[in-house]
Amino acid sequence: MTLDIQSPYHAWRKLKNIAMSVLSLVCAVAVVAPLALILFYLLKEGAGSVDWRFFTQLPKPVGEAGGGMANAIVGTLTLLALASLIGVPVGVLGGVYLSEYGAERVNWWIRFGADVLNGVPSIVWGIVAYALVVVPMKGFSAYAGGVALGFMMIPLIIRTTEEVLLLVPNGYREAALALGISRWKIIVHIVMKTALRGIVTGVLLAGARIAGETAPLLFTAFGNRFWTHHLKDPIAALPLQIFSYAISPYDDWHRQAWAGALVLILIIFLINVGVRALTRGRLFGAPR
Amino acid sequence: MAETLVATPGGFAGVRLAQPSRFGDHFFQWLTLGMGLSVGVLIMLVGVTLWRGAAPAVHRFGPQFLASSTWDPVQEVFGALPFIYGTLVSSLIGLVIAVPLSVGSAVFLTELAPMRLRQPIVSVIEMLAAVPSVVFGLWGIFVLVPWLRVHVFPVLQHVLGFLPLFQGPNYGVSMLSAGIIIAIMILPIITSVSREILRSVPDLQREAAYGLGATRWEVTRIAVLSYAKRGLFGAVVLGLGRALGETMAVTMLIGNRPEISASLLAPGYTLASVIANEFSEATSDLYMSALFEIGLVLFGVTILTNVLAQLLIASTAGPKASRAVQ
Numbered sequence: 001m002t003l004d005i006q007s008p009y010h011a012w013r014k015l016k017n018i019a020m021s022v023l024s025l026v027c028a029v030a031v032v033a034p035l036a037l038i039l040f041y042l043l044k045e046g047a048g049s050v051d052w053r054f055f056t057q058l059p060k061p062v063g064e065a066g067g068g069m070a071n072a073i074v075g076t077l078t079l080l081a082l083a084s085l086i087g088v089p090v091g092v093l094g095g096v097y098l099s100e101y102g103a104e105r106v107n108w109w110i111r112f113g114a115d116v117l118n119g120v121p122s123i124v125w126g127i128v129a130y131a132l133v134v135v136p137m138k139g140f141s142a143y144a145g146g147v148a149l150g151f152m153m154i155p156l157i158i159r160t161t162e163e164v165l166l167l168v169p170n171g172y173r174e175a176a177l178a179l180g181i182s183r184w185k186i187i188v189h190i191v192m193k194t195a196l197r198g199i200v201t202g203v204l205l206a207g208a209r210i211a212g213e214t215a216p217l218l219f220t221a222f223g224n225r226f227w228t229h230h231l232k233d234p235i236a237a238l239p240l241q242i243f244s245y246a247i248s249p250y251d252d253w254h255r256q257a258w259a260g261a262l263v264l265i266l267i268i269f270l271i272n273v274g275v276r277a278l279t280r281g282r283l284f285g286a287p288r
Numbered sequence: 289m290a291e292t293l294v295a296t297p298g299g300f301a302g303v304r305l306a307q308p309s310r311f312g313d314h315f316f317q318w319l320t321l322g323m324g325l326s327v328g329v330l331i332m333l334v335g336v337t338l339w340r341g342a343a344p345a346v347h348r349f350g351p352q353f354l355a356s357s358t359w360d361p362v363q364e365v366f367g368a369l370p371f372i373y374g375t376l377v378s379s380l381i382g383l384v385i386a387v388p389l390s391v392g393s394a395v396f397l398t399e400l401a402p403m404r405l406r407q408p409i410v411s412v413i414e415m416l417a418a419v420p421s422v423v424f425g426l427w428g429i430f431v432l433v434p435w436l437r438v439h440v441f442p443v444l445q446h447v448l449g450f451l452p453l454f455q456g457p458n459y460g461v462s463m464l465s466a467g468i469i470i471a472i473m474i475l476p477i478i479t480s481v482s483r484e485i486l487r488s489v490p491d492l493q494r495e496a497a498y499g500l501g502a503t504r505w506e507v508t509r510i511a512v513l514s515y516a517k518r519g520l521f522g523a524v525v526l527g528l529g530r531a532l533g534e535t536m537a538v539t540m541l542i543g544n545r546p547e548i549s550a551s552l553l554a555p556g557y558t559l560a561s562v563i564a565n566e567f568s569e570a571t572s573d574l575y576m577s578a579l580f581e582i583g584l585v586l587f588g589v590t591i592l593t594n595v596l597a598q599l600l601i602a603s604t605a606g607p608k609a610s611r612a613v614q
Contacts, residue, residue, distance in 0.1 A: 017506070101317050130567070
């Protein structure tokens with residue numbers, strides 16, 4: 001039997017192969033293009049308004065040009081710190097259980113639950129924090145925003161912590177056990193210490209992920225045009241400020257919104273790129 | 289650990305170490321177990337909180353809540369149908385646009401792209417996944433919507449205007465605009481998960497197809513895509529779950545009008561955006577409760593889609609693939 005590679009059918013197959021290859025390339029370009037477009041417009045519209053005042057001043061009232069988002073930047077950092085108080089201990093210790101103790105079946109359920117929790121819409125966390133914190137405390141507060149974001153951090157950190165702890169060689173644990181050290185001390189002082197860089201990376205990535213959340217803060221942290229002096233009061237946050245400026249009718253506020261978005265995205269990208277660069281190629285590297 | 293020498297009744301020959309206290313170990317193990325189980329506690333907490341908040345509205349309106357399209361805070365009559373409709377339609381538009389592009393680029397990344405290009409493209413996709421929703425919304429309001437209104441929608445109306453889908457006035461903010469921004473936002477997750485799924489297809493599959501003389505596209509179609517069908521479906525369902533719950537960008541682009549319109553160019557409203565817009569302004573208890581019930585519907589639907597997605601993905605590619613994008 002001879003293979004006729006000149007046959008029209010063969011040519012058709014080759015043509016189809018090329019067409020499909022080109023098509024998949026076009027798809028890849030289409031997936032990457034939006035990021036380029038968004039970054040281009042952020043720089044074009046926002047870069048002009050990011051200056052020293054943007055980082056040091058409060059928002060100005062309508063009609064007055066200038067002003068900044070200093071309170072929103074500090075607010076976002078405050079909310080991240082509050083969220084970490086909930087998310088980090090629960091998430092890290094949960095990850096320890098998965099990697100160090102868990103029975104296969106319990107682990108499956110915890111992982112499954114964490115992945116499902118990851119898919120809960122962020123606005124739902126806002127409602128939950130509203131019912132649990134805002135209603136009993138009779139007012140919007142930084143605490144409420146921190147609780148909403150903290151809940152969102154838990155499943156993220158559980159999964160990354162488990163992954164980096166599993167990278168610690170078993171020989172470390174066995175050597176320590178042979179010395180007669182109790183298990184929890186081995187975990188805290190040897191396993192977690194060895195994987196510390198990875199754990200921190202996971203926490204930072206979770207922070208970067210929730211730093212841009214707006215929906216859970218709408219009716220918890222609520223936003224504030226001034227400095228927040230007590231955590232029981234409403235607090236500003238960068239994403240909230242961007243949202244309220246973007247839907248406002250004033251050109252000057254639109255400019256500020258672009259500037260705020262540029263700063264927010266730079267913070268998030270810097271954390272992402274930074275931790276990846278820091279941990280590239282190391283044994284206890286960035287979880288992914 | 290206290291190491292104490294113990295004199296046994298038999299004399300000093302029987303020197304042994306006292307049992308170290310197990311308290312620390314037990315405590316730590318239970319502590320970490322508790323933290324791990326917090327995941328389940330949280331799911332129940334969300335469910336119970338929403339249910340308790342929604343109870344007055346559930347009692348007042350019953351199943352009619354899901355079927356009625358009246359949303360009148362003044363008369364205190366609430367029906368969620370326009371929001372359910374808007375959520376489903378905008379998410380479906382998003383999927384229709386995003387799925388072919390995502391699967392196509394996942395194929396490009398696993399089967400075609402030169403090795404050197406793969407990691408940079410994956411990094412770019414991860415960066416797109418890290419862009420906050422509100423930034424998509426901002427870009428959508430000031431760049432995407434004006435462009436669609438001036439350049440795309442008139443063409444659609446001209447060419448496909450005979451379909452009811454593309455009739456009516458062109459405001460720019462619309463179901464279609466929201467669907468397009470949803471598509472952009474779910475591209476990264478569907479692409480990354482699909483890529484993990486395709487990577488999990490054994491090379492033997494491909495080699496066998498090549499051995500039969502298949503072209504590269506034929507290998508992809510016969511040996512890779514059909515092998516990974518189930519997992520790819522899981523990736524799509526995962527994307528659907530994200531699309532259903534997408535809040536900020538959609539709120540900024542969909543126009544926020546609680547009406548069911550046949551036209552995709554008309555404004556709509558979604559479950560998530562009505563909560564975002566009206567929750568802090570809800571004046572009466574019943575109004576608030578109706579919004580809780582909307583949250584409950586949203587939570588229920590996204591939990592179901594996520595459970596389905598995780599099961600589908602885990603059954604093809606192992607547990608790691610589902611979280612290719614966090």
